[in-house]
Amino acid sequence: MNKEEHKTSDVEEILNIKDLVVDYETEDGIIHAVNGVSLTLGKERTLGLVGETGAGKTTTALSVLNLIPNPPGVIKNGEILLNGKDVLKMTEKELEAMRGSDVAMIFQDPMTALNPVDTVGQQIAETILLHNEGISKKEAMKRAGEMLEVVGIPASRASEYPHQFSGGMKQRVVIAIGLSCNPKLLIADEPTTALDVTIQAQILDIMQNLKKQYQTSMIMITHDLGIVAKVCDEVAVMYAGRIVEYGSLRDIFKRTKHPYTEGLFDSLPNIKERSARLNPIPGLVPDPTVVQPGCAFAPRCRYATEACKMAVPELRCMGNGHYVACSAYDDPNFKIRKGEKVDG
Amino acid sequence: MKQKTHAAEHTEEHAQSRSMMQEVWRRFKKNKGAVVGLCIFLVICVLAISAGFVYDYDTQVVGGDVTQRLQSPSWEHPFGTDEMGRDILIRVIYGARYSLSVGVVAVAIALVIGVSLGALAGYVGGITENIIMRITDIFIAVPNILLAIAIVSAMGQSTLNLMIAVGICSSASFVQISRAAVLTVRNNEYVEAARAIGSNSFHTVFSHILPNSLAPIIVQATLRVGASIISASSLSFLGIGVPLPAPEWGAMLSGGRAYIRDYSYMTLFPGLAIMLTVVSLNLVGDALRDAIDPKLKK
Amino acid sequence: MYKYILKRLVLLIPVIIGVSLLVFSIMDIAEGDPVYQIVSETASEEVIEATREAYGLNDPFLVRYARYMINLCKGSMGTSYITKQDVFKTYMELLPNTVKLSLLAVVIAIIVSIPLGINAAIHQNTWADTGSMFTSLLFVSMPQFWLGLLLMLAFALKLGWFPSGGNEDGLKSLILPAFTVGIGLAALMTRTTRSSMLETIRQDYITTAKAKGVSNKNAIYHHAFKNALIPIVTVGGMQLAQVLGGSVLAETVFSYPGVGRLIVQSIERRDIPMVTGALILTTIIVSVVNLATDIVYAFIDPRIKSQYARK
Numbered sequence: 015m016n017k018e019e020h021k022t023s024d025v026e027e028i029l030n031i032k033d034l035v036v037d038y039e040t041e042d043g044i045i046h047a048v049n050g051v052s053l054t055l056g057k058e059r060t061l062g063l064v065g066e067t068g069a070g071k072t073t074t075a076l077s078v079l080n081l082i083p084n085p086p087g088v089i090k091n092g093e094i095l096l097n098g099k100d101v102l103k104m105t106e107k108e109l110e111a112m113r114g115s116d117v118a119m120i121f122q123d124p125m126t127a128l129n130p131v132d133t134v135g136q137q138i139a140e141t142i143l144l145h146n147e148g149i150s151k152k153e154a155m156k157r158a159g160e161m162l163e164v165v166g167i168p169a170s171r172a173s174e175y176p177h178q179f180s181g182g183m184k185q186r187v188v189i190a191i192g193l194s195c196n197p198k199l200l201i202a203d204e205p206t207t208a209l210d211v212t213i214q215a216q217i218l219d220i221m222q223n224l225k226k227q228y229q230t231s232m233i234m235i236t237h238d239l240g241i242v243a244k245v246c247d248e249v250a251v252m253y254a255g256r257i258v259e260y261g262s263l264r265d266i267f268k269r270t271k272h273p274y275t276e277g278l279f280d281s282l283p284n285i286k287e288r289s290a291r292l293n294p295i296p297g298l299v300p301d302p303t304v305v306q307p308g309c310a311f312a313p314r315c316r317y318a319t320e321a322c323k324m325a326v327p328e329l330r331c332m333g334n335g336h337y338v339a340c341s342a343y344d345d346p347n348f349k350i351r352k353g354e355k356v357d358g
Numbered sequence: 359m360k361q362k363t364h365a366a367e368h369t370e371e372h373a374q375s376r377s378m379m380q381e382v383w384r385r386f387k388k389n390k391g392a393v394v395g396l397c398i399f400l401v402i403c404v405l406a407i408s409a410g411f412v413y414d415y416d417t418q419v420v421g422g423d424v425t426q427r428l429q430s431p432s433w434e435h436p437f438g439t440d441e442m443g444r445d446i447l448i449r450v451i452y453g454a455r456y457s458l459s460v461g462v463v464a465v466a467i468a469l470v471i472g473v474s475l476g477a478l479a480g481y482v483g484g485i486t487e488n489i490i491m492r493i494t495d496i497f498i499a500v501p502n503i504l505l506a507i508a509i510v511s512a513m514g515q516s517t518l519n520l521m522i523a524v525g526i527c528s529s530a531s532f533v534q535i536s537r538a539a540v541l542t543v544r545n546n547e548y549v550e551a552a553r554a555i556g557s558n559s560f561h562t563v564f565s566h567i568l569p570n571s572l573a574p575i576i577v578q579a580t581l582r583v584g585a586s587i588i589s590a591s592s593l594s595f596l597g598i599g600v601p602l603p604a605p606e607w608g609a610m611l612s613g614g615r616a617y618i619r620d621y622s623y624m625t626l627f628p629g630l631a632i633m634l635t636v637v638s639l640n641l642v643g644d645a646l647r648d649a650i651d652p653k654l655k656k
Numbered sequence: 657m658y659k660y661i662l663k664r665l666v667l668l669i670p671v672i673i674g675v676s677l678l679v680f681s682i683m684d685i686a687e688g689d690p691v692y693q694i695v696s697e698t699a700s701e702e703v704i705e706a707t708r709e710a711y712g713l714n715d716p717f718l719v720r721y722a723r724y725m726i727n728l729c730k731g732s733m734g735t736s737y738i739t740k741q742d743v744f745k746t747y748m749e750l751l752p753n754t755v756k757l758s759l760l761a762v763v764i765a766i767i768v769s770i771p772l773g774i775n776a777a778i779h780q781n782t783w784a785d786t787g788s789m790f791t792s793l794l795f796v797s798m799p800q801f802w803l804g805l806l807l808m809l810a811f812a813l814k815l816g817w818f819p820s821g822g823n824e825d826g827l828k829s830l831i832l833p834a835f836t837v838g839i840g841l842a843a844l845m846t847r848t849t850r851s852s853m854l855e856t857i858r859q860d861y862i863t864t865a866k867a868k869g870v871s872n873k874n875a876i877y878h879h880a881f882k883n884a885l886i887p888i889v890t891v892g893g894m895q896l897a898q899v900l901g902g903s904v905l906a907e908t909v910f911s912y913p914g915v916g917r918l919i920v921q922s923i924e925r926r927d928i929p930m931v932t933g934a935l936i937l938t939t940i941i942v943s944v945v946n947l948a949t950d951i952v953y954a955f956i957d958p959r960i961k962s963q964y965a966r967k
Contacts, residue, residue, distance in 0.1 A: 041388070079867055085781075106872070114869035121867075126860040131882050131958060141868040175958040191868060496674035499946065500939045501901025504919065508679060508935055511923045512686035588799045592905055595801045596920055611802060615909075622809050629802035636797035644793075 027095075028199055028231045029055040029078065034092035036073050036082060036255075043303040047073040049255035050091075052329075055199070055248075060225070060232040062246035062263075064239065064278070068299050070255040071235045072122075075201045078233075079113050080104065097198070115145040118192035120221075122204040124184035128176035134187045135159065135172025138194050145195040161190040165220055182213035189221060196228055203235045218244060239278060243267065251275045254300050254310035257329065261336035271338040273315045276350050309341065317342050317350070385649035392649075395641025402635055406454035413448055420444070420603040428621055437627045440610075441617060446624065449605035450631045456606040457635060460521050461587040465579050467525030468586075472532020473575060479533065480540030490533065497530040506589060510598050520599050524586045535578050573650045580643035584636040591632050607632050660954065664947050675939040676728075680721050683932040733933035738925050743933035747915060751941075753823060754914035757833055757906070758899045762892065764838030765845050770888070772842075773849025778876055780854060788846060795843035800902075804836035804909035821911035829912070836906040841895050848891045852884040859883070886957050893949025897942040 036048040048070040055061050063071045076082050078094055080101050094101040096116060104112065121127040129137060138158035143149060159169030165186040176184055185205060192200055202221065206214035222245055225232055234245055242249055242263070249266040251259040251274065259272035270276050277295035297314035300306065308323035309315070315322065319342075327341040342348045386392055427443040429435055437446035475494075479487040497505070509523035591608030593599035600606035607628040614624030699707075708714045715723075727733065733743040772792075776785040795803070811832060812820035823829045856862065857880045865879045866872070904916030911917070915934055922930035954960045 076863075081863060081866055083863075110869045110871050112869070113867055119864075119867040121860055121864060123860060127864045129861040129865065129879050129883070131956065132879075133958075140865075140870065144869045177959045188864070191864070492670070492674070495671055496678055499671055499675050499943045500678065500935075501898050501942055503902045503904055504935055504938060507904070507919065507923060508682045508686075508931070511931070512682045584797065588797075591799055592801060595799070595905070596908060598923065608799070608801075611805065615805065618805060618809055619813050622813075625802070625805045625809065629799065629805070632802065633794065633798050637793060640793055640797050 026057045027054055028057050028097060029053070029233075030093075030095040031074070031078070032093040032095070034074065034077055034094065035090040036070070036077060037088050037090055038086045039088060040086050045302045046305060047087075047255055047302060048077070051252070051255070051257055053250055053257065053260075055231055055233065057198075058229055058231055059247045060234055060245055062242040062249040063233055063235045063252060064237060064242055064249060065252035066237060066299055068302065069252040071252055072203055073255075074252070075119065075203055075233060075235055077101075078199075078201060079117055079119060080109055081113070111145070114141045114197070115195045116197055117199045117201065118195070118197040120185075120188050120192050120200065120202040120205045123208045124181055124188050125208065127188050128184055130176055133173050133175055134162070134179070138162070138172070138187070138191050141191055141194045158190075158194070161194045162187070164193070164224070165190045181209055182217060185209060185213075185217050186220065189217070189224070193224055193228060193230070197230060199231045199233070200225065201233045201235070204237070205234075206241065207236075207238075221245070239282060251278070254302065256310065256326075256339065257337075258311065258340070259338045260329065261332075262334075265332075265334070265336040269332075269336065270350065271332055271336070271343070272340050273317050273342070273350055274311050277314075309339075317348075382646070382649045386645055389645040389648065391641045392645030395638040395645070398634060398638035399642060402454055402638065403458065405451050406458050409448075409452045409455060413452055420605070428617070430621075431623055438621070438623045440613065440624055444605075446610075446627055449610060450607070450627050453605040453607045453610065453628065453631065454635070456517070456600050456604060457587045457591065457632065460517065460524065460590040460600070461583040463521045464524035464528060464586040464590065465582050467522060468528035468532050468582065469575075469579060471526070472529035473536045475529075476533040476536030477540050480537040487537075491537070494530045494533045497527075502527045503589065503592060506593055507596070507598060510593060515598050515601055517600050517604075520590055520593060523593070524589045527589065528582050528586060531578060531582070532575065535574050539572075539574050577643055577647045577650065580639060580646060584639035584643070587632065587636055587639075661951055664950060668943055668947055671943050672940050673725075675943065676725060676936045677721060679935045679939065680724060680932060681717070683928055683935070684717065684720075686928065686931075728933075728936070733936075734929040736922075736927050736930045738922075738927045738930075743930050744937075746930070747918070747934050747937050750913055750915045750918050751937075753912065754900060754903055754907070754916060756830060757837065757903055757912065757914060758896060760830060760834035761837035761841055761899055761903070762896050764834060765841035765895070766892065768838075768842040769845035770849055773846045773888075774853055774876065774881065776846070776850045777853035777857065785850075789850070792843035792846045795839055796847065798840065799905075800836060800840055801905040801909050803839060804833070804906050807832050807836055808909065823913055829910075833903070833906040833910045833912045836909065837899055837903055841899065844895065845888065845892060849884065849888055852887045853880060856880040856883045882956070886953065889949065889953055889956060893946065893952065897945040897949070900945060901938045901942050 031051060031053040034048050034051045035046075038045040038047055051070070051074055053061070053074075063074065065071055073082065073087070077089060077092075078096070078101060080089075080094075082089060089102060092102065096112065101109070101112070128134065132140075135155055135158045138161050139151070139154040142154040142157050143151065146154070155172065159172045162169050162172055167183060167186055167190075171179075176187070179187065185208075189205075200221075205221065206217050209217060218241065221232075224230075232245075234241065236242060246263055248262055249260070250257045251266065251272065253274050259266065259270075259275045261269075261271075265271075266275060267279075270279060274295070277293075280293040281295060295314055300310050300313070306312075306323075308325060309318070309327050312318040312322040321344075322341055325341070327339045329337040329339045330343060332338055332343070421444070423443040425443065426435070426439050427441055429439040429443075431438040435445050435447065437450060439445055440449070475490050479490040506523040506527050509526060510519055513519040513522070590599055591606065591611075594606045594608030595612045597609075597612060599608055602609060610628040611625055614621070614628070618625050724733075728744075731744050733747075735742055736746065739746070772788050776788045779785050808820050811817050818832050819825050819829045820832075821829075853876075857876065859880075862875055862880055865875045870879065902916070903914060904920055906912065907914040907917040908920055915938060919931060919934045919938070921927075922934065
């Protein structure tokens with residue numbers, strides 16, 4: 015029950031990202047996608063990575079696999095320690111051995127994530143063949159069929175092609191590929207965004223059950239706070255390539271500190287107060303090609319002062335593994351107004 | 359009320375297309391190859407137009423000085439002279455008039471036939487579409503060059519017939535492209551809106567659908583001018599294109615072929631002229647396509 | 657699948673009828689009054705009329721066309737005005753030469769274009785890419801007959817490695833015409849391969865494959881190429897079809913006795929039955945090759961295969 019008492023440092027660390035900086039160098043300028051992200055993830059824990067589109071969530075996730083498309087993507091700085099070994103310093107051979115076996119990824123759009131000209135069985139078996147030396151093709155296909163059964167698809171459909179499956183079924187296949195080599199870390203990049211609402215719950219259930227069964231750690235990338243509440247132990251809120259708040263699920267939901275996190279909650283429809291208008295965060299995500307001297311959220315922040323525009327706030331500890339990057343807390347009496355109705 | 363929204367949509371649509379054109383031009387300018395191609399093409403156009411004023415057709419272009427025959431390139435005749443003592447440089451420059459006009463007129467013919475049939479097929483659908491597309495299939499099934507040969511030999515050898523033949527051969531691709539373009543635009547909301555307020559089909563096609571499906575047609579047209587120049591020069595090379603003694607590049611190459619062993623320069627320059635013209639058009643066409651659809655360039 | 661092939665073969669019939677009707681009517685216009693090909697121009701009215709009646713020249717166009725097609729099915733397409741040879745037989749004697757030329761050209765094109773195109777795509781915007789794109793742009797923009805003349809000049813007249821024409825030297829005399837056709841084709845297919853590969857290596861399933869631990873090389877050559885092959889085969893097949901009919905120029909430049917040169921020579925001699933017959937036969941062959949391409953296409957792309965398997 016006391017999830018939040020479990021400090022991350024107590025459990026064995028599986029992933030430790032230190033000061034990651036990723037740029038995309040395009041014709042139209044440099045896009046600063048990730049600007050110094052640091053994260054840790056404990057064994058068998060689930061971390062939620064929350065933020066708007068363009069906040070750098072997917073880029074962070076792809077960096078863990080060292081799969082940033084290059085060009086245009088360049089990892090400028092940082093360390094990504096996976097079981098203590100820096101992914102960014104691995105050789106191509108080590109990376110290939112790591113991908114799919116230590117870390118697996120589930121992509122956002124199951125419609126495009128599967129190769130249209132191979133059968134789903136072949137695609138699952140490929141991972142098994144790659145990471146199990148000496149296994150025969152036949153054996154791999156048999157295990158691929160078993161993996162399909164695990165995600166609730168009859169093994170007999172292994173010989174079918176992706177276009178013969180529905181979206182939800184395809185995502186099950188993608189999950190089967192991801193889990194086929196029993197990875198230590200599973201990264202799920204908005205795994206349910208492209209699916210119907212009714213299918214979303216099914217997929218989440220499958221993922222949670224399997225995560226328990228396979229004792230896998232997970233990073234769940236999403237912009238849906240409902241999913242976060244359902245599956246995550248810790249939450250990192252990202253804004254404009256930075257983590258602005260990090261803490262346990264309870265810290266984030268009950269003891270919200272950052273104005274942006276507050277804004278995310280405020281913009282949710284409230285069933286108890288249906289008369290109240292939604293309170294969207296005003297303004298737009300900043301242009302990622304422009305480097306701002308101050309806090310990236312300041313232009314949209316209702317607490318912003320002149321000081322916010324001067325320097326980028328550092329993450330500060332608010333106790334018990336709860337961190338926030340907001341200079342308003344220089345004032346010890348500062349409190350955000352979460353849940354209050356805003357006039358105008 | 360409905361009229362008003364329609365008008366608003368209309369202006370918005372125009373504003374959109376204007377800014378899109380600006381964006382396309384901005385991306386086009388960034389492409390060095392495209393700018394070089396455009397410059398080369400403009401120079402060739404200027405040469406072609408001015409050649410008519412600078413050179414006398416009867417004495418300098420088709421009439422030669424027999425005492426000067428088969429001279430290798432020199433300061434006096436940079437590209438040398440041919441078997442009749444005509445300056446090849448003058449003939450190559452004058453030849454641009456034929457190649458460019460055949461290329462452009464052939465594509466214009468293809469555009470008129472292809473776009474009207476394609477737009478009709480895409481807009482009307484049903485049996486009309488089926489008939490048009492099946493006929494198009496037939497034209498595509500016949501190899502282009504053979505079809506052009508057949509048409510020219512049926513109608514008789516003349517520059518105009520060459521244009522028509524090459525134009526007819528190119529029109530099938532415009533039918534397909536404009537039909538596809540119309541189909542994608544047809545179902546857009548503003549077209550439905552125009553239909554809902556009762557604007558008639560003809561008006562709908564010409565004021566709403568075509569302007570919005572222009573991009574792929576323009577790209578294809580640019581590339582097709584180059585292809586048509588090659589087709590036309592091929593037919594001339596085979597002796598059924600622009601009639602002699604006009605200095606058409608393909609015909610010049612055909613004439614030079616007899617002297618290839620000893621006077622190879624005669625087969626060099628007209629071919630280079632064709633290649634340069636077509637390269638410039640392809641550079642422009644490719645850049646236009648990339649500028650309109652920047653997905654591939656990133 | 658067999659059903660699909662059968663269905664496509666049936667669908668081919670109207671195309672062949674349409675194509676032959678098109679060619680037949682074009683050549684019908686070209687012919688002028690064909691009666692003078694049979695009787696002399698000074699013949700009396702009665703003789704002309706009798707000949708017309710005897711040869712069925714007074715019949716309506718469609719009747720004449722139908723008669724022509726029925727004869728075609730029997731392998732008879734009339735005799736040449738000039739050589740007095742059977743058109744069908746003459747064509748079939750020359751066809752193997754053109755088929756050899758076209759196949760060799762396509763093999764050259766595939767061997768050159770696929771590695772070049774893939775290499776350009778995976779090294780996009782580097783010198784390797786720019787260089788091969790510029791080279792292929794030059795060759796795409798070059799008229800085939802001019803390339804043929806240049807090859808002849810360099811390799812036949814100056815270096816003397818290959819004969820400058822005819823087909824007396826077997827494979828040796830096939831090389832230059834085949835390269836003339838093949839180089840232009842290779843340039844075109846390099847561009848297709850590159851853009852097709854660029855499209856597929858950006859697809860999500862390539863990232864999926866890499867995330868599974870598939871090596872870069874394997875992701876490109878297995879996952880991406882198998883998908884990129886679909887448009888490449890389409891263009892390749894279309895080109896093979898065009899080459900079969902369009903090797904006219906290479907055949908003319910090298911005086912290579914193929915069906916293309918037969919058509920050009922027959923046009924020069926106003927040998928109408930020969931031209932009509934050769935054009936119709938060529939387009940039938942082209943249509944069959946196009947069909948074969950579509951069938952190969954269905955084998956590569958399971959989406960199309962299952963679409964037809966269900967029907």
